[in-house]
Amino acid sequence: MEALKKTPLFETYQEMGAKTIDFGGWALPVQFSSIKEEHEAVRTKAGLFDVSHMGEIEVKGTGALEFLQLTMTNDVSKLKEGGAQYTAMCYEDGGTVDDLLIYKKADDQYLLVVNAANTEKDFNWLKEHAGNDVTLENISDKIAQLAIQGPDAEKVLQKLAETDLSEIKFFKFKDEVELNGKEALVSRTGYTGEDGFEIYCKWEDAPALWNELLEAGEEYGILPCGLGARDTLRFEAKLPLYGQELTKEITPIEAGIGFAVKPDKGVDFIGKDVLKEQKEEGAKRKLVGIEMIDKGIPRSHYEVFAEGDKIGEVTTGTQSPTLKKNVGLALIKKEFSALDTEVEVQVRKKRLKAKVVSAPFYKRQK
Amino acid sequence: MNLPKELRYSEEHEWVKSEDGTVVIGITDFAQSELGDIVFVELPEVGDKVESDEPFGSVESVKTVSELYAPISGKVVAINEDLDDSPEFVNESPYEKAWMIKVEPSNTSEIDDLMSAEEYEKMISEE
Numbered sequence: 001m002e003a004l005k006k007t008p009l010f011e012t013y014q015e016m017g018a019k020t021i022d023f024g025g026w027a028l029p030v031q032f033s034s035i036k037e038e039h040e041a042v043r044t045k046a047g048l049f050d051v052s053h054m055g056e057i058e059v060k061g062t063g064a065l066e067f068l069q070l071t072m073t074n075d076v077s078k079l080k081e082g083g084a085q086y087t088a089m090c091y092e093d094g095g096t097v098d099d100l101l102i103y104k105k106a107d108d109q110y111l112l113v114v115n116a117a118n119t120e121k122d123f124n125w126l127k128e129h130a131g132n133d134v135t136l137e138n139i140s141d142k143i144a145q146l147a148i149q150g151p152d153a154e155k156v157l158q159k160l161a162e163t164d165l166s167e168i169k170f171f172k173f174k175d176e177v178e179l180n181g182k183e184a185l186v187s188r189t190g191y192t193g194e195d196g197f198e199i200y201c202k203w204e205d206a207p208a209l210w211n212e213l214l215e216a217g218e219e220y221g222i223l224p225c226g227l228g229a230r231d232t233l234r235f236e237a238k239l240p241l242y243g244q245e246l247t248k249e250i251t252p253i254e255a256g257i258g259f260a261v262k263p264d265k266g267v268d269f270i271g272k273d274v275l276k277e278q279k280e281e282g283a284k285r286k287l288v289g290i291e292m293i294d295k296g297i298p299r300s301h302y303e304v305f306a307e308g309d310k311i312g313e314v315t316t317g318t319q320s321p322t323l324k325k326n327v328g329l330a331l332i333k334k335e336f337s338a339l340d341t342e343v344e345v346q347v348r349k350k351r352l353k354a355k356v357v358s359a360p361f362y363k364r365q366k
Numbered sequence: 367m368n369l370p371k372e373l374r375y376s377e378e379h380e381w382v383k384s385e386d387g388t389v390v391i392g393i394t395d396f397a398q399s400e401l402g403d404i405v406f407v408e409l410p411e412v413g414d415k416v417e418s419d420e421p422f423g424s425v426e427s428v429k430t431v432s433e434l435y436a437p438i439s440g441k442v443v444a445i446n447e448d449l450d451d452s453p454e455f456v457n458e459s460p461y462e463k464a465w466m467i468k469v470e471p472s473n474t475s476e477i478d479d480l481m482s483a484e485e486y487e488k489m490i491s492e493e
Contacts, residue, residue: 035428036403228402228429295450297406297426318428319405326406348424
């Protein structure tokens with residue numbers, strides 16, 4: 001087996017006594033204290049995540065916009081300098097290559113932030129479709145990323161920054177923000193359903209920034225958070241995880257992120273035919289929320305049945321730390337997707353009753 | 367790591383305690399700390415038979431499902447119904463409040479084959 005890749009925080013994890021696991025080839029901690037406590041901290045105070053494993057790809061050149069319009073499902077022409085956009089990248093058949101964020105730095109300069117395990121695949125896919133007027137560079141090894149999330153995230157991060165962070169609105173960013181003398185790109189984005197920021201800094205600056213943020217956040221009760229809480233937080237907010245809600249066999253429309261698919265953006269893009277039809281006429285499968293009626297917890301890949309037939313499977317499930325209910329997201333046949341439809345989930349040897357409920361399971365009060 | 371001397375331990379991280387002809391079974395402090403926040407415990411029913419090294423139930427943390435393996439064979443004579451509403455007892459009190467099942471052993475010599483606290487401690491330190 002190949003050695004696991006390490007983020008710049010790896011030694012810090014060891015010092016903090018956080019055990020790491022293999023996550024898409026990266027050694028990352030599941031938790032620092034407890035998933036529930038970390039989850040709660042992000043919902044009520046603040047939490048700090050190391051997400052340096054995420055991939056960063058730079059797209060430059062006069063053909064950058066045209067190229068992104070071809071490869072992305074969202075309308076990248078709507079993106080303004082200093083803005084971020086969530087989009088998918090699809091195959092011809094509508095299956096998903098990846099879901100990602102695009103940052104527009106200038107008319108001829110964009111930054112793509114992709115899922116760690118997909119970085120190489122994405123880069124190769126993009127390369128295949130790039131013309132001579134576009135240059136692509138995988139800068140994942142140079143850029144570290146920290147995410148500070150939660151209602152107090154801004155107050156904590158502000159202690160390190162001269163720039164007035166309230167000026168950075170949702171899905172906007174500022175480049176070259178000084179954080180205690182370290183330069184970073186700061187965007188008001190995240191993967192938790194809370195307010196917060198994602199901070200892109202130099203690889204070597206990450207450990208100091210991590211410690212400074214934890215120190216600055218101490219008075220607010222900030223907690224360092226691992227992959228476990230990241231997953232439960234994004235799950236409650238119905239933010240898809242590539243490999244579960246999205247795969248090469250699942251389209252963005254089926255996964256419920258149709259808002260990031262713009263068939264009428266005026267130019268052709270890869271996957272458009274299938275996605276346009278699904279967006280207009282509805283896909284055969286739909287991602288729904290389910291809640292267990294019987295005792296049990298739905299988990300990824302558990303099969304879902306109705307009227308004796310298999311109608312789909314659970315993509316993610318757990319006991320929601322916020323709701324304390326056993327809930328899941330499931331990709332099922334559309335005919336069974338109405339609220340309160342009773343379904344069954346195969347939990348090991350038993351088929352347990354569940355019902356379709358509305359998702360997200362958690363929405364931030366604005 | 368809390369490993370009471372009077373208990374016996376299995377390779378699958380269960381503890382057993384002999385008590386008036388029955389055997390009480392739960393999971394160890396090490397197991398609960400590895401699993402993290404326990405949110406659900408699935409146990410057999412009173413009267414069910416359990417077989418050593420075979421699954422008799424499961425514990426679920428926020429993140430994962432783990433099977434519980436019976437350290438000995440026998441018949442279930444009691445289950446801890448408190449765990450239904452308070453699965454967090456497994457984290458808070460793995461040897462007391464979070465006992466899981468009581469079994470009437472079919473072969474008491476199986477208990478002697480289990481590890482002592484020292485042996486179990488040695489095993490987990492090598493893991």
